[in-house]
Amino acid sequence: IRVIKGMALGNGSFMTQFILVGLTDRPDLQLPLFFLFLLMYIITVMGNLGMVTLIGLNSHLHTPMYFFLFNLSFIDLCYSSVFTPRMLINIISKNNKNVISYMGCMTQLYFFSFFAISECYVLTSMAYDRYVAICNPLLYNIAMSPKVCSSLLLASYLMAFSGAMAHTGCMLRVVFCDANTINHYLCDIRPLLQLSCTSTYISELEVFIVVGINILVPTFTIFVSYSLILFNILHVSSREGRSKAFSTCSSHIIAVSLFFGSCAFMYLRPSSVGSMDEGKISSIFYTNTVPLLNPIIYSLRNKDVKLAMRKILMTVRH
Numbered sequence: 001i002r003v004i005k006g007m008a009l010g011n012g013s014f015m016t017q018f019i020l021v022g023l024t025d026r027p028d029l030q031l032p033l034f035f036l037f038l039l040m041y042i043i044t045v046m047g048n049l050g051m052v053t054l055i056g057l058n059s060h061l062h063t064p065m066y067f068f069l070f071n072l073s074f075i076d077l078c079y080s081s082v083f084t085p086r087m088l089i090n091i092i093s094k095n096n097k098n099v100i101s102y103m104g105c106m107t108q109l110y111f112f113s114f115f116a117i118s119e120c121y122v123l124t125s126m127a128y129d130r131y132v133a134i135c136n137p138l139l140y141n142i143a144m145s146p147k148v149c150s151s152l153l154l155a156s157y158l159m160a161f162s163g164a165m166a167h168t169g170c171m172l173r174v175v176f177c178d179a180n181t182i183n184h185y186l187c188d189i190r191p192l193l194q195l196s197c198t199s200t201y202i203s204e205l206e207v208f209i210v211v212g213i214n215i216l217v218p219t220f221t222i223f224v225s226y227s228l229i230l231f232n233i234l235h236v237s238s239r240e241g242r243s244k245a246f247s248t249c250s251s252h253i254i255a256v257s258l259f260f261g262s263c264a265f266m267y268l269r270p271s272s273v274g275s276m277d278e279g280k281i282s283s284i285f286y287t288n289t290v291p292l293l294n295p296i297i298y299s300l301r302n303k304d305v306k307l308a309m310r311k312i313l314m315t316v317r318h
Contacts, residue, residue: 018105018195019181020098022090023280034091040292041084047295048077051305058308064144065133068126069298071153075122076291079115082108083186083287090185105187106168112186114164116263116286117214121156123256124218128152130249131225135232159214166210170203184280186287190266191279211267219260226253255294262286 023033051073055061086108090098100108132143167189177197184191189207193200229249262285299305 016102017099017180018102018187020086020090020100020185020187021181021183022087022098022185030091034088037084037091037288038088040288041080041088044080044084044288044292044295045077047299048073048080048291051295051299052077054305054308054312057312061304061308064129064149065126066304067149068122068129068153071156072119072122072126073295075115075118076294079112079119080288080291082111082115087185100187105182105192106171108187109171109189109192110164110168112188113167114160117160117163118156119259119290120214120218120263121159122153123252123259124221125149125152125156126252127222127225127256130252131229134229134249163210163214167207170206174198174200174203184283188283208268211263215260215263215268219264222256222260255290255297258293259286259290262290 024030052070055066055070055073086100129144132140136143171189171192174193174196175198176195179195179197182191182195189211193203193207196203226249233246262282265282266279266286299309
């Protein structure tokens with residue numbers, strides 16, 4: 001593999017490009033994987049764009065819960081578009097299209113981190129919204145006022161900005177020597193650290209702390225919210241009331257479990273544990289599967305969304 005060298009950095013050199021290996025190097029799997037991920041991406045774009053449009057056009061859905069769902073769909077749309085088009089090109093490429101420039105790689109890492117962390121805190125805000133709606137319904141309009149919702153969303157994006165800056169800044173300080181082949185389908189933290197020709201202890205510690213904060217804090221908050229919700233539901237006398245409350249929260253729990261579970265498996269373990277191939281498989285869940293499933297989960301299990309869709313379809317027909 002040819003490595004283009006430039007400005008010296010210590011005992012190494014300035015890397016001007018990387019090569020993304022992708023999911024697999026087996027030629028017989030390239031075409032099936034291309035069509036599989038192309039189909040997943042099309043469904044992801046159509047589903048999330050549909051949710052954004054539906055919530056934006058329907059005034060009945062302009063409530064705190066759908067305000068966060070609107071932003072979740074927007075984040076998923078951007079999140080999957082950061083790397084999927086390039087990944088699809090790389091799968092069927094025969095002319096070294098899987099080469100990505102150093103700055104292109106750092107830019108992809110930044111936006112990937114930004115939207116991933118944003119999703120963590122938007123999901124947390126949605127859990128808090130469900131907690132207030134079920135446990136303190138009389139205070140809902142005050143506790144989830146437009147000002148509070150905007151503040152929660154702003155805080156989510158600020159945390160995402162600071163986390164993405166920390167990850168990218170950490171990676172910009174890493175020294176790469178001769179190895180430039182990234183064993184992944186995107187520029188992610190763990191596979192990039194494996195290419196360093198110097199000690200990565202400080203960088204790994206920094207990444208572990210930042211990722212730990214952005215996964216464990218939201219997970220703990222969501223766990224507490226749903227524990228209180230569950231406790232409250234168990235004290236609801238009517239069976240119909242319990243069923244409605246469980247139905248309201250179950251879709252959110254599914255999305256949260258998939259996203260945080262796969263993220264924790266990928267990042268919150270020592271680099272010496274497990275292979276990068278295992279990491280690539282787990283990363284498919286939070287990079288491709290969750291953005292695809294979110295609009296399906298929230299639309300198919302939500303009466304308000306289905307009603308709004310019927311109204312729009314009836315309007316289009318007439």
